[in-house]
Amino acid sequence: MRAVWYDTFGGPVSVREVPSPRPAPHEAVVEVAATGVCRSDWHAWQGHDPDVSLPHVGGHEFAGVVAEVGAEVRGFRPGQRVTAPFVHACGRCAQCARGDHQICARQTQPGFTRWGSFAEYVVVDHADVNLVLLPDALEFTTAAGLGCRFGTAYRAVLRQGRVGAGDWVAVHGCGGAGLSAVEVAVAAGARVVAVDVSAAALDLARALGAAEVVDASIDPEPAAVASVVHDLTDGGARVSLDCLGSPATCAASVLGLARGGRHVQVGLLHGGATPVPMDRVVAYELDVVGSHGLPAHEYPAMLGLVTAGRLRPDRLVGKLIDLADVPNALAAMSPNGPRLGLPGAGMTVAVLSQV
Ligand SMILES: [Zn+2]
Numbered sequence: 397m398r399a400v401w402y403d404t405f406g407g408p409v410s411v412r413e414v415p416s417p418r419p420a421p422h423e424a425v426v427e428v429a430a431t432g433v434c435r436s437d438w439h440a441w442q443g444h445d446p447d448v449s450l451p452h453v454g455g456h457e458f459a460g461v462v463a464e465v466g467a468e469v470r471g472f473r474p475g476q477r478v479t480a481p482f483v484h485a486c487g488r489c490a491q492c493a494r495g496d497h498q499i500c501a502r503q504t505q506p507g508f509t510r511w512g513s514f515a516e517y518v519v520v521d522h523a524d525v526n527l528v529l530l531p532d533a534l535e536f537t538t539a540a541g542l543g544c545r546f547g548t549a550y551r552a553v554l555r556q557g558r559v560g561a562g563d564w565v566a567v568h569g570c571g572g573a574g575l576s577a578v579e580v581a582v583a584a585g586a587r588v589v590a591v592d593v594s595a596a597a598l599d600l601a602r603a604l605g606a607a608e609v610v611d612a613s614i615d616p617e618p619a620a621v622a623s624v625v626h627d628l629t630d631g632g633a634r635v636s637l638d639c640l641g642s643p644a645t646c647a648a649s650v651l652g653l654a655r656g657g658r659h660v661q662v663g664l665l666h667g668g669a670t671p672v673p674m675d676r677v678v679a680y681e682l683d684v685v686g687s688h689g690l691p692a693h694e695y696p697a698m699l700g701l702v703t704a705g706r707l708r709p710d711r712l713v714g715k716l717i718d719l720a721d722v723p724n725a726l727a728a729m730s731p732n733g734p735r736l737g738l739p740g741a742g743m744t745v746a747v748l749s750q751v
Pocket residue numbers: 485486487488489490491492497500501502503
């Protein structure tokens with residue numbers, strides 16, 4: 397099969413022929429129809445993720461058709477349209493027994509702990525636990541974003557953030573996860589303040605229903621950003637999400653909260669310590685929680701809202717590319733890379749087939 401492959405961190409990325417996978421007894425092999433290109437894939441390529449070993453094939457948010465299932469798989473068969481979360485849970489550990497598959501102690505992750513979906517075929521571990529059937533009307537290109545950014549945002553806003561109608565919600569970082577969070581929070585009836593350094597990202601956030609936007613490039617100091625958020629929200633946000641994952645956005649998010657507010661850390665923080673302003677956490681009695689993906693068993697509720705038109709992940713798809721363009725899309729995320737992939741201005745999706 398064709399796959400986007402590299403054997404050095406930060407080095408050349410190329411499309412080449414590699415052996416197609418065969419399923420172990422509990423696995424399914426999915427023919428990839430579409431796969432999102434996410435900032436986490438860039439981090440993996442740059443060597444920021446200790447789970448990645450070389451050579452590697454990235455890609456962790458995908459949709460496609462079941463091609464083959466292992467002997468122990470009962471609930472799925474070839475030909476079904478499916479997706480899966482980026483966390484493939486074991487289904488048996490203590491966390492899984494509680495339903496917390498997204499923090500499974502024995503999880504695998506395509507594109508990180510094993511080869512991923514920048515390829516014609518990808519393996520889904522413990523297929524009966526992790527595969528999700530797609531509604532017929534949901535396009536593969538839209539479904540490709542559910543496994544990472546949209547599903548993650550859905551859980552971060554509604555489950556971990558407990559956002560309700562009328563709440564002021566701040567979203568720091570309006571890339572894929574952040575824009576998804578804006579959309580989910582708006583659908584929940586919240587008033588959203590979107591924060592980013594990119595005017596294009598803020599325009600998209602406004603188009604998705606953000607009531608206010610803050611251009612953090614004007615004064616990126618966390619205290620300055622937080623001060624603007626306090627002014628716009630009449631005393632601070634009820635819930636605030638750091639969807640980028642940097643020391644600055646994390647601090648700005650915590651500092652922008654109202655008393656008794658709740659910070660949700662969504663963006664992965666790579667490398668180094670992140671100083672959380674714990675003095676404020678104490679003085680304002682803030683909740684600080686993490687959010688990590690969405691378990692497969694929570695997909696039906698989300699897909700129901702998508703089918704009903706109350707959530708519109710299709711609006712987050714920005715640019716459609718071929719598998720052969722994935723190396724360029726990754727390079728475009730580098731600070732001095734070519735401006736091709738427009739990270740932060742809609743989701744880039746590689747389309748492999750229309751199966
Ligand atoms: Zn588990």
